[in-house]
Amino acid sequence: MQTVLTSVGGQTPPLLPVAGEVHALGPALTGEWSGQGGTLAQWQFGQWQFITPQEGWRAWDLTDGVARVYSGGAWTEALQNLAGLGIGTTSDAQNLLAVAAPASLLSHAGADHQLKINKDDIRNLYEKYALSTKLYSELTVGVNEEVSDDDARIMQVMQIVVSNNSKATKISEKLGQGTDFTSLANLYNEQQQIETFISRKDVPSSMEKVVFLMDNNQISPCIEAEKKYYFYKVKVYKQNS
Numbered sequence: 113m114q115t116v117l118t119s120v121g122g123q124t125p126p127l128l129p130v131a132g133e134v135h136a137l138g139p140a141l142t143g144e145w146s147g148q149g150g151t152l153a154q155w156q157f158g159q160w161q162f163i164t165p166q167e168g169w170r171a172w173d174l175t176d177g178v179a180r181v182y183s184g185g186a187w188t189e190a191l192q193n194l195a196g197l198g199i200g201t202t203s204d205a206q207n208l209l210a211v212a213a214p215a216s217l218l219s220h221a222g223a224d225h226q227l228k229i230n231k232d233d234i235r236n237l238y239e240k241y242a243l244s245t246k247l248y249s250e251l252t253v254g255v256n257e258e259v260s261d262d263d264a265r266i267m268q269v270m271q272i273v274v275s276n277n278s279k280a281t282k283i284s285e286k287l288g289q290g291t292d293f294t295s296l297a298n299l300y301n302e303q304q305q306i307e308t309f310i311s312r313k314d315v316p317s318s319m320e321k322v323v324f325l326m327d328n329n330q331i332s333p334c335i336e337a338e339k340k341y342y343f344y345k346v347k348v349y350k351q352n353s
Contacts, residue, residue, distance in 0.1 A: 115152070115171045120180065120187050122153075129155035136171070136187050150185065201299060212295045240305065248309050266311050267323065268348040272296060273303045273340055280341035284334050293331055293345045307347070 121138040125145050132155065139149045144160050152163040169182040170190065179190040196203030201212035218225055251266055270293060274280050283296055297306045312320050316337045323332055326346045335342040 114169050117152075117171045117173050117175075117180070117187070119175055120173055125153070125160065129160075131155060131157075134171075136165075201295070207298065210299070212291065212299075214292070244305070244307065244309070251309055251311055251314075266309050267346060268307070268309050269323070270294065270297055270306050270345040270347060271303060271308055272301045272306075272343040274300055275302060275340050277341065280334050280336075280343075283341075283343060287331060287343070293343075296343075 115134050117136050118133040120136045122135045123138050123141050123145070125143045126133075135153045137145055137148055137151055137153055141147070141149055145153055148162045150164075152165055154161045154163065165182045165187075167182060167184075171180050171182075171187065172178075173180050173187070180187040181190045196208045196210075198210045199213065201210045203210040218227065248266070272283060272293075274283065279300055283300055286296055287293065294306070310323070312324060315323065319335050319337050319342060322335055323344050323346070326332060326344070328346050328348065330346050332342075332344040335344075
């Protein structure tokens with residue numbers, strides 16, 4: 113913060129100003145503030161000094177208890193109309209709100225809390241669900257999942273696929289530090305889907321030797337195959353009986 117504002121949009125000077133107090137002046141002014149619209153009025157050495165704020169200046173509004181930024185000729189709330197917000201991580205063009213944390217709390221003000229989702233988002237989620245269901249059905253045609261034939265096993269996994277070695281290294285470090293797999297997948301995964309189904313016949317041997325020995329909720333190390341880097345977390349896998 114660059115300053116503290118005693119008031120925002122003030123029009124009339126206080127009768128007993130305190131040394132150092134600063135007011136962000138409005139347009140229609142009276143008394144000693146006349147003709148100083150849009151400036152900052154600071155009381156110093158027994159008189160008002162007027163300062164023209166610059167684009168991007170930040171201040172704390174004592175009256176409303178909010179942070180403000182000077183933009184487009186007005187002192188607007190700093191946490192409104194943001195291009196993006198990252199908490200514990202970095203937002204991007206697709207994820208304007210990004211949160212990396214063990215949990216997120218959405219409380220209520222009153223009787224309930226409403227989470228509103230755009231109908232296009234709902235349609236997109238349904239299409240992904242329908243696609244994954246269709247894929248599962250196609251992969252398991254003629255397969256009895258209760259038999260002990262490893263080649264017929266289907267594994268439901270979450271995946272992170274990247275084509276850059278430095279990204280793969282960063283993901284390995286974050287997983288080693290205990291960062292949530294889902295959060296990393298939302299941030300880094302280059303595939304269209306995070307959750308998918310795989311079988312032995314669908315993956316390279318280097319991947320098969322690692323993934324199909326894993327248990328539920330186990331996370332694989334980085335697997336390099338076909339010029340890409342893979343990380344898997346097993347969701348559902350029935351071991352042989």
